[in-house]
Amino acid sequence: MSKVLIIGAGGVGGVCVHKCAQVPEVFSEIVLASRTIEKCDAIASSVKERTGRDIVTDTVDADNVPELVDLINKHKPALVINLALPYQDLTIMDACLETGVHYLDTANYEPLDEAKFEYKWQWEYQERFKEKGLMALLGSGFDPGVTNVFCAHAMKHHFDEVHQLDIIDCNAGDHGHPFATNFNPEINIREVTANGRYWEHGEWIETDPLSFSMNYDFPEGIGPKKCFLMYHEELESLVKHLKGLKRARFWMTFSDQYLNHLKVLENVGMTRIDTVKYNGQDIVPLRFLKEVLPEPAGLGERTKGRTCIGCRIKGMKDGEPKDYYIYNICDHEEAFKEVASQAVSYTTGVPAMIGAMLMLTGKWTGEGVFNMEELDPDPFMEKLNIHGLPWTEVTFKN
Ligand code: NDP
Structure with a gap:
Protein backbone atom coordinates (compact mmCIF):
# COMPACT_ATOMS: atom_id res chain seq x y z
CA MET A 1 0.00 0.00 0.00
CA SER A 2 1.79 3.12 -1.20
CA LYS A 3 1.18 6.66 -2.27
CA VAL A 4 2.55 7.61 -5.67
CA LEU A 5 3.01 11.05 -7.22
CA ILE A 6 2.73 11.14 -11.02
CA ILE A 7 4.03 14.30 -12.74
CA GLY A 8 2.77 15.02 -16.29
CA ALA A 9 -0.84 14.84 -17.47
CA GLY A 10 -0.27 14.10 -21.16
CA GLY A 11 -0.92 10.94 -23.16
CA VAL A 12 1.44 8.73 -21.14
CA GLY A 13 0.55 10.25 -17.76
CA GLY A 14 -3.15 9.62 -18.47
CA VAL A 15 -2.57 5.92 -19.16
CA CYS A 16 -0.31 5.47 -16.14
CA VAL A 17 -2.87 7.01 -13.77
CA HIS A 18 -5.64 4.73 -15.15
CA LYS A 19 -3.42 1.65 -14.84
CA CYS A 20 -2.25 2.49 -11.30
CA ALA A 21 -5.89 2.99 -10.33
CA GLN A 22 -6.62 -0.57 -11.47
CA VAL A 23 -4.19 -1.90 -8.83
CA PRO A 24 -5.37 -0.41 -5.51
CA GLU A 25 -3.56 -3.08 -3.48
CA VAL A 26 -0.25 -1.46 -4.55
CA PHE A 27 -1.21 2.12 -5.44
CA SER A 28 -3.44 2.93 -2.48
CA GLU A 29 -3.22 6.71 -3.11
CA ILE A 30 -2.48 8.45 -6.40
CA VAL A 31 -1.63 12.13 -6.85
CA LEU A 32 -1.40 13.59 -10.37
CA ALA A 33 0.35 16.93 -10.80
CA SER A 34 1.15 18.82 -13.97
CA ARG A 35 1.43 22.33 -15.37
CA THR A 36 -2.24 22.53 -16.44
CA ILE A 37 -4.68 21.49 -13.69
CA GLU A 38 -7.58 21.05 -16.17
CA LYS A 39 -5.72 18.17 -17.82
CA CYS A 40 -5.15 16.51 -14.43
CA ASP A 41 -8.83 16.95 -13.53
CA ALA A 42 -9.99 15.49 -16.87
CA ILE A 43 -7.87 12.37 -16.28
CA ALA A 44 -9.12 12.14 -12.67
CA SER A 45 -12.75 12.23 -13.81
CA SER A 46 -12.14 9.54 -16.46
CA VAL A 47 -10.53 7.34 -13.77
CA LYS A 48 -13.43 7.98 -11.38
CA GLU A 49 -15.91 6.96 -14.09
CA ARG A 50 -14.00 3.77 -14.97
CA THR A 51 -12.77 2.58 -11.57
CA GLY A 52 -14.66 4.61 -8.96
CA ARG A 53 -11.33 5.76 -7.50
CA ASP A 54 -10.46 9.31 -6.46
CA ILE A 55 -7.26 10.85 -7.81
CA VAL A 56 -5.84 13.90 -6.03
CA THR A 57 -4.75 16.58 -8.51
CA ASP A 58 -2.30 19.45 -8.15
CA THR A 59 -0.23 21.91 -10.22
CA VAL A 60 3.51 22.23 -10.49
CA ASP A 61 6.13 23.80 -12.69
CA ALA A 62 8.48 20.85 -12.93
CA ASP A 63 11.33 23.06 -14.16
CA ASN A 64 11.42 24.61 -10.69
CA VAL A 65 13.11 22.53 -7.95
CA PRO A 66 11.73 24.45 -4.91
CA GLU A 67 8.16 24.06 -6.31
CA LEU A 68 8.76 20.35 -6.79
CA VAL A 69 10.17 20.01 -3.27
CA ASP A 70 7.07 21.74 -1.84
CA LEU A 71 4.79 19.47 -3.90
CA ILE A 72 6.58 16.31 -2.72
CA ASN A 73 6.63 17.48 0.91
CA LYS A 74 2.91 18.31 0.70
CA HIS A 75 1.87 14.88 -0.61
CA LYS A 76 4.66 12.68 0.85
CA PRO A 77 4.67 9.94 -1.82
CA ALA A 78 6.87 6.84 -1.68
CA LEU A 79 7.78 7.28 -5.35
CA VAL A 80 7.66 10.00 -8.01
CA ILE A 81 6.79 8.83 -11.54
CA ASN A 82 8.05 11.44 -13.98
CA LEU A 83 5.88 11.51 -17.12
CA ALA A 84 6.46 15.15 -17.97
CA LEU A 85 9.06 15.87 -20.64
CA PRO A 86 12.74 14.85 -20.79
CA TYR A 87 13.70 18.47 -20.01
CA GLN A 88 12.37 18.01 -16.47
CA ASP A 89 14.28 14.82 -15.56
CA LEU A 90 17.11 16.50 -13.65
CA THR A 91 14.97 18.97 -11.71
CA ILE A 92 12.67 16.14 -10.62
CA MET A 93 15.67 13.95 -9.68
CA ASP A 94 17.08 16.87 -7.65
CA ALA A 95 13.77 17.28 -5.83
CA CYS A 96 13.61 13.53 -5.11
CA LEU A 97 17.13 13.65 -3.63
CA GLU A 98 16.19 16.64 -1.48
CA THR A 99 13.03 15.02 -0.15
CA GLY A 100 14.31 11.41 0.08
CA VAL A 101 11.89 9.86 -2.44
CA HIS A 102 12.49 7.19 -5.13
CA TYR A 103 12.32 8.22 -8.81
CA LEU A 104 11.16 6.66 -12.12
CA ASP A 105 10.96 8.02 -15.68
CA THR A 106 10.44 6.87 -19.29
CA ALA A 107 12.83 9.08 -21.28
CA ASN A 108 16.38 10.34 -20.80
CA TYR A 109 17.20 13.95 -19.93
CA GLU A 110 17.46 16.30 -22.88
CA PRO A 111 18.96 19.81 -22.76
CA LEU A 112 16.47 22.23 -24.36
CA ASP A 113 18.86 23.52 -27.00
CA GLU A 114 20.52 20.25 -28.08
CA ALA A 115 19.03 16.92 -29.24
CA LYS A 116 21.45 14.45 -27.65
CA PHE A 117 19.48 11.45 -26.32
CA GLU A 118 22.27 10.52 -23.92
CA TYR A 119 22.16 9.08 -20.41
CA LYS A 120 25.34 10.83 -19.24
CA TRP A 121 23.59 13.55 -17.24
CA GLN A 122 21.40 11.07 -15.37
CA TRP A 123 24.18 8.52 -14.85
CA GLU A 124 26.08 11.32 -13.06
CA TYR A 125 23.43 11.07 -10.30
CA GLN A 126 24.60 7.52 -9.43
CA GLU A 127 26.60 8.42 -6.29
CA ARG A 128 24.03 10.93 -5.00
CA PHE A 129 21.18 8.38 -5.18
CA LYS A 130 23.43 5.73 -3.58
CA GLU A 131 24.43 8.04 -0.74
CA LYS A 132 20.77 8.74 0.04
CA GLY A 133 19.82 5.06 -0.21
CA LEU A 134 17.38 5.90 -3.04
CA MET A 135 16.58 4.18 -6.31
CA ALA A 136 16.17 5.94 -9.68
CA LEU A 137 14.76 3.72 -12.44
CA LEU A 138 15.45 5.15 -15.90
CA GLY A 139 13.44 4.51 -19.05
CA SER A 140 10.50 2.43 -17.80
CA GLY A 141 8.40 2.88 -20.95
CA PHE A 142 8.28 0.56 -23.97
CA ASP A 143 11.33 1.67 -25.92
CA PRO A 144 13.29 2.32 -23.75
CA GLY A 145 11.78 0.06 -21.15
CA ALA A 340 -9.19 6.41 -23.24
CA SER A 341 -5.85 6.47 -25.05
CA GLN A 342 -4.12 5.26 -28.21
CA ALA A 343 -1.60 2.40 -28.10
CA VAL A 344 1.61 4.47 -28.18
CA SER A 345 0.74 6.15 -24.88
CA TYR A 346 -0.65 2.82 -23.62
CA THR A 347 2.56 0.89 -24.37
CA THR A 348 4.50 3.56 -22.41
CA GLY A 349 2.12 4.15 -19.50
CA VAL A 350 1.68 0.45 -18.67
CA PRO A 351 5.43 -0.27 -18.22
CA ALA A 352 5.74 2.91 -16.13
CA MET A 353 3.05 1.48 -13.83
CA ILE A 354 4.75 -1.95 -13.76
CA GLY A 355 8.19 -0.47 -12.97
CA ALA A 356 6.59 1.52 -10.16
CA MET A 357 4.75 -1.56 -8.88
CA LEU A 358 7.96 -3.61 -8.74
CA MET A 359 9.76 -0.83 -6.86
CA LEU A 360 6.93 -0.28 -4.39
CA THR A 361 6.47 -3.99 -3.67
CA GLY A 362 10.21 -4.52 -3.16
CA LYS A 363 10.63 -6.85 -6.16
CA TRP A 364 13.02 -4.36 -7.74
CA THR A 365 15.23 -2.66 -5.17
CA GLY A 366 18.59 -0.96 -5.25
CA GLU A 367 20.50 2.17 -4.37
CA GLY A 368 21.62 4.35 -7.25
CA VAL A 369 20.57 4.88 -10.85
CA PHE A 370 19.44 1.85 -12.86
CA ASN A 371 18.61 1.05 -16.47
CA MET A 372 15.94 -1.60 -16.89
CA GLU A 373 18.18 -4.44 -18.14
CA GLU A 374 20.20 -4.31 -14.91
CA LEU A 375 17.26 -5.74 -12.94
CA ASP A 376 15.74 -9.24 -12.89
CA PRO A 377 13.44 -9.42 -15.96
CA ASP A 378 11.22 -12.24 -14.62
CA PRO A 379 8.75 -10.27 -12.45
CA PHE A 380 8.42 -7.56 -15.11
CA MET A 381 7.77 -10.12 -17.89
CA GLU A 382 5.10 -11.75 -15.72
CA LYS A 383 3.37 -8.41 -15.06
CA LEU A 384 3.37 -7.47 -18.77
CA ASN A 385 1.18 -10.50 -19.47
CA ILE A 386 -1.19 -9.62 -16.63
CA HIS A 387 -1.52 -5.86 -17.22
CA GLY A 388 -2.25 -5.55 -20.93
CA LEU A 389 1.01 -5.99 -22.83
P1 NDP B 1 2.62 15.00 -23.65
O1 NDP B 1 3.16 16.21 -24.31
O2 NDP B 1 1.31 14.42 -24.07
O3 NDP B 1 2.53 15.27 -22.06
C1 NDP B 1 3.55 15.89 -21.32
C2 NDP B 1 2.92 16.42 -20.05
O4 NDP B 1 3.96 17.01 -19.25
C3 NDP B 1 1.88 17.51 -20.29
O5 NDP B 1 0.79 17.29 -19.43
C4 NDP B 1 2.62 18.79 -19.93
O6 NDP B 1 1.83 19.81 -19.43
C5 NDP B 1 3.50 18.29 -18.81
N1 NDP B 1 4.62 19.21 -18.64
C6 NDP B 1 5.48 19.65 -19.59
N2 NDP B 1 6.34 20.51 -19.05
C7 NDP B 1 6.01 20.63 -17.74
C8 NDP B 1 6.52 21.39 -16.67
N3 NDP B 1 7.56 22.20 -16.81
N4 NDP B 1 5.93 21.27 -15.47
C9 NDP B 1 4.87 20.44 -15.29
N5 NDP B 1 4.34 19.69 -16.26
C10 NDP B 1 4.91 19.80 -17.49
O7 NDP B 1 3.78 13.90 -23.74
P2 NDP B 1 3.61 12.30 -23.69
O8 NDP B 1 2.65 11.95 -22.63
O9 NDP B 1 3.45 11.81 -25.05
O10 NDP B 1 5.10 11.89 -23.21
C11 NDP B 1 5.46 11.95 -21.84
C12 NDP B 1 6.88 11.41 -21.67
O11 NDP B 1 6.94 10.04 -22.09
C13 NDP B 1 7.93 12.16 -22.54
O12 NDP B 1 9.10 12.30 -21.78
C14 NDP B 1 8.17 11.20 -23.69
O13 NDP B 1 9.46 11.36 -24.26
C15 NDP B 1 8.05 9.87 -22.96
N6 NDP B 1 7.76 8.74 -23.86
C16 NDP B 1 8.49 7.57 -23.68
C17 NDP B 1 8.26 6.49 -24.50
C18 NDP B 1 8.95 5.20 -24.25
O14 NDP B 1 8.56 4.18 -24.85
N7 NDP B 1 9.94 5.12 -23.39
C19 NDP B 1 7.28 6.55 -25.61
C20 NDP B 1 6.50 7.77 -25.64
C21 NDP B 1 6.76 8.83 -24.80
P3 NDP B 1 0.96 20.79 -20.41
O15 NDP B 1 -0.16 19.93 -20.83
O16 NDP B 1 0.59 21.92 -19.57
O17 NDP B 1 1.89 21.13 -21.56
Missing part, protein backbone atom coordinates in the same frame (compact mmCIF):
# COMPACT_ATOMS: atom_id res chain seq x y z
CA VAL A 146 10.18 -3.17 -22.26
CA THR A 147 12.76 -3.53 -25.05
CA ASN A 148 15.53 -3.47 -22.40
CA VAL A 149 13.65 -6.05 -20.33
CA PHE A 150 13.15 -8.23 -23.46
CA CYS A 151 16.95 -8.16 -23.90
CA ALA A 152 17.55 -9.09 -20.25
CA HIS A 153 14.99 -11.91 -20.58
CA ALA A 154 16.71 -13.18 -23.74
CA MET A 155 20.11 -13.10 -22.03
CA LYS A 156 18.78 -14.90 -18.97
CA HIS A 157 16.68 -17.59 -20.64
CA HIS A 158 17.62 -17.96 -24.32
CA PHE A 159 21.26 -17.15 -25.02
CA ASP A 160 24.76 -17.79 -23.75
CA GLU A 161 25.98 -14.92 -25.93
CA VAL A 162 24.02 -12.22 -27.74
CA HIS A 163 25.76 -11.03 -30.90
CA GLN A 164 23.19 -8.98 -32.83
CA LEU A 165 20.29 -6.91 -31.61
CA ASP A 166 17.69 -5.19 -33.77
CA ILE A 167 14.96 -3.32 -31.89
CA ILE A 168 12.09 -2.84 -34.34
CA ASP A 169 9.24 -0.44 -33.58
CA CYS A 170 6.23 -0.55 -35.88
CA ASN A 171 3.16 1.61 -35.56
CA ALA A 172 0.73 0.18 -38.09
CA GLY A 173 -2.03 2.44 -36.82
CA ASP A 174 -3.81 5.33 -38.53
CA HIS A 175 -5.19 8.40 -36.70
CA GLY A 176 -6.69 9.96 -39.84
CA HIS A 177 -4.84 13.30 -39.49
CA PRO A 178 -2.61 14.36 -42.42
CA PHE A 179 0.20 14.80 -39.85
CA ALA A 180 0.33 14.12 -36.11
CA THR A 181 2.76 12.42 -33.75
CA ASN A 182 1.76 9.67 -31.33
CA PHE A 183 3.74 11.09 -28.44
CA ASN A 184 4.93 14.58 -27.58
CA PRO A 185 5.53 16.20 -31.02
CA GLU A 186 8.59 18.13 -29.91
CA ILE A 187 10.42 15.06 -28.59
CA ASN A 188 9.25 12.87 -31.48
CA ILE A 189 10.47 15.30 -34.15
CA ARG A 190 13.78 15.95 -32.36
CA GLU A 191 14.35 12.17 -32.33
CA VAL A 192 13.40 11.54 -35.96
CA THR A 193 15.32 14.47 -37.46
CA ALA A 194 18.53 13.64 -35.56
CA ASN A 195 21.33 11.65 -37.22
CA GLY A 196 20.96 7.87 -37.12
CA ARG A 197 23.55 5.88 -35.17
CA TYR A 198 24.21 2.20 -34.61
CA TRP A 199 26.84 0.22 -32.76
CA GLU A 200 29.11 -2.23 -34.51
CA HIS A 201 32.30 -3.96 -33.31
CA GLY A 202 32.77 -1.63 -30.37
CA GLU A 203 32.13 1.69 -32.07
CA TRP A 204 29.26 3.99 -33.01
CA ILE A 205 28.58 4.54 -36.69
CA GLU A 206 26.65 7.67 -37.61
CA THR A 207 24.25 7.90 -40.57
CA ASP A 208 22.30 10.79 -42.09
CA PRO A 209 18.72 11.06 -40.70
CA LEU A 210 16.46 8.31 -42.10
CA SER A 211 19.01 7.46 -44.81
CA PHE A 212 19.08 3.72 -44.16
CA SER A 213 16.05 1.42 -44.33
CA MET A 214 14.99 -2.23 -44.49
CA ASN A 215 11.75 -4.11 -45.02
CA TYR A 216 10.56 -6.21 -42.11
CA ASP A 217 7.71 -8.69 -42.28
CA PHE A 218 5.75 -8.12 -39.06
CA PRO A 219 3.81 -11.00 -37.51
CA GLU A 220 0.09 -11.66 -36.94
CA GLY A 221 -1.13 -10.17 -40.21
CA ILE A 222 0.61 -6.78 -39.93
CA GLY A 223 2.88 -7.76 -42.83
CA PRO A 224 5.90 -6.13 -44.48
CA LYS A 225 6.73 -2.50 -43.69
CA LYS A 226 9.63 -0.21 -44.42
CA CYS A 227 11.67 0.52 -41.28
CA PHE A 228 14.22 3.32 -40.90
CA LEU A 229 17.40 3.15 -38.88
CA MET A 230 17.44 5.71 -36.07
CA TYR A 231 19.40 6.31 -32.94
CA HIS A 232 17.43 5.46 -29.83
CA GLU A 233 18.55 6.01 -26.26
CA GLU A 234 18.30 2.40 -25.01
CA LEU A 235 21.16 1.44 -27.35
CA GLU A 236 23.54 3.40 -25.11
CA SER A 237 22.79 1.38 -21.99
CA LEU A 238 22.30 -1.95 -23.77
CA VAL A 239 25.73 -1.91 -25.44
CA LYS A 240 27.16 -1.34 -21.98
CA HIS A 241 25.22 -4.12 -20.28
CA LEU A 242 24.82 -6.88 -22.92
CA LYS A 243 28.11 -8.72 -22.90
CA GLY A 244 29.42 -10.08 -26.21
CA LEU A 245 27.26 -7.79 -28.36
CA LYS A 246 28.74 -7.17 -31.83
CA ARG A 247 25.99 -5.05 -33.40
CA ALA A 248 22.99 -3.11 -32.05
CA ARG A 249 20.50 -1.12 -34.14
CA PHE A 250 17.09 0.52 -33.72
CA TRP A 251 14.44 0.73 -36.45
CA MET A 252 11.09 2.50 -36.71
CA THR A 253 8.35 2.46 -39.35
CA PHE A 254 7.00 5.72 -40.82
CA SER A 255 4.34 6.22 -43.47
CA ASP A 256 5.22 8.12 -46.67
CA GLN A 257 2.69 10.74 -45.62
CA TYR A 258 4.45 11.33 -42.28
CA LEU A 259 7.86 11.52 -43.97
CA ASN A 260 6.66 13.94 -46.68
CA HIS A 261 5.16 16.33 -44.13
CA LEU A 262 8.28 16.10 -41.98
CA LYS A 263 10.54 16.89 -44.94
CA VAL A 264 8.53 20.02 -45.77
CA LEU A 265 8.50 21.17 -42.12
CA GLU A 266 12.26 20.64 -41.96
CA ASN A 267 12.87 22.44 -45.26
CA VAL A 268 10.95 25.51 -44.14
CA GLY A 269 12.74 25.64 -40.78
CA MET A 270 9.83 24.63 -38.53
CA THR A 271 11.75 21.78 -36.85
CA ARG A 272 14.59 24.05 -35.65
CA ILE A 273 15.30 23.94 -31.91
CA ASP A 274 17.27 27.19 -31.72
CA THR A 275 15.68 30.51 -30.81
CA VAL A 276 14.40 32.98 -33.42
CA LYS A 277 12.90 36.44 -32.91
CA TYR A 278 9.19 36.77 -33.73
CA ASN A 279 7.51 40.15 -33.14
CA GLY A 280 10.30 41.01 -30.71
CA GLN A 281 9.84 37.74 -28.77
CA ASP A 282 12.16 34.74 -28.60
CA ILE A 283 10.47 31.60 -29.92
CA VAL A 284 11.72 28.10 -30.78
CA PRO A 285 10.10 27.05 -34.10
CA LEU A 286 9.63 23.39 -33.05
CA ARG A 287 7.96 24.42 -29.77
CA PHE A 288 5.62 26.70 -31.71
CA LEU A 289 4.87 23.87 -34.16
CA LYS A 290 3.95 21.62 -31.23
CA GLU A 291 1.26 24.10 -30.18
CA VAL A 292 -0.52 23.83 -33.54
CA LEU A 293 -0.24 20.05 -34.01
CA PRO A 294 -2.84 17.62 -32.62
CA GLU A 295 -2.18 16.60 -29.00
CA PRO A 296 -1.11 12.94 -28.70
CA ALA A 297 -3.49 12.55 -25.76
CA GLY A 298 -6.41 13.43 -28.05
CA LEU A 299 -5.64 10.91 -30.81
CA GLY A 300 -7.10 7.88 -29.05
CA GLU A 301 -10.66 8.26 -30.23
CA ARG A 302 -9.72 8.21 -33.93
CA THR A 303 -6.75 5.81 -34.06
CA LYS A 304 -7.23 2.34 -35.54
CA GLY A 305 -4.77 -0.51 -36.12
CA ARG A 306 -1.98 -1.99 -34.04
CA THR A 307 1.57 -1.41 -32.86
CA CYS A 308 4.20 -4.15 -32.90
CA ILE A 309 7.41 -3.51 -31.00
CA GLY A 310 10.02 -6.16 -30.42
CA CYS A 311 13.62 -7.33 -30.43
CA ARG A 312 15.18 -9.60 -33.06
CA ILE A 313 18.20 -11.16 -31.44
CA LYS A 314 20.90 -13.44 -32.85
CA GLY A 315 23.56 -15.19 -30.81
CA MET A 316 24.70 -18.55 -29.43
CA LYS A 317 22.98 -21.10 -27.21
CA ASP A 318 24.62 -24.40 -26.20
CA GLY A 319 27.23 -23.99 -28.93
CA GLU A 320 24.58 -23.50 -31.67
CA PRO A 321 23.59 -20.26 -33.44
CA LYS A 322 20.14 -18.99 -32.43
CA ASP A 323 17.80 -16.51 -34.14
CA TYR A 324 15.04 -15.26 -31.83
CA TYR A 325 12.27 -12.64 -31.91
CA ILE A 326 10.20 -11.35 -29.01
CA TYR A 327 7.42 -8.81 -29.48
CA ASN A 328 4.22 -7.26 -28.21
CA ILE A 329 1.24 -6.30 -30.33
CA CYS A 330 -1.07 -3.61 -28.98
CA ASP A 331 -4.38 -2.57 -30.52
CA HIS A 332 -5.16 1.17 -30.59
CA GLU A 333 -8.92 0.72 -30.27
CA GLU A 334 -8.66 -1.79 -27.42
CA ALA A 335 -6.36 0.61 -25.55
CA PHE A 336 -8.86 3.41 -26.08
CA LYS A 337 -11.71 1.29 -24.73
CA GLU A 338 -9.75 0.49 -21.59
CA VAL A 339 -8.03 3.78 -20.70
CA PRO A 390 1.34 -9.74 -23.50
CA TRP A 391 4.45 -10.86 -25.35
CA THR A 392 5.17 -13.63 -27.85
CA GLU A 393 8.50 -15.25 -28.63
CA VAL A 394 9.57 -17.11 -31.75
CA THR A 395 12.76 -19.04 -32.54
CA PHE A 396 13.54 -19.20 -36.26
CA LYS A 397 15.11 -22.33 -37.70
CA ASN A 398 18.34 -21.48 -39.50
